[in-house]
Amino acid sequence: MSVEIKKINHLDLVTGVMDKIGTVDKINELIEEKNTKKVSAGKVIKP
Numbered sequence: 001m002s003v004e005i006k007k008i009n010h011l012d013l014v015t016g017v018m019d020k021i022g023t024v025d026k027i028n029e030l031i032e033e034k035n036t037k038k039v040s041a042g043k044v045i046k047p
Helices: 011-021 023-030
Strands: none
Touching (some): 011 023
């Protein structure tokens, strides 16, 4: 059996869309993120 692996490098596209639609800010807003952390909960979900 042969397995072929291809790297598609889509993370820049996903990150760009997340930035455009404001995913990080919305997540932080929904969980009432306090500015006491070095990394916000919203940023943790970005690839």
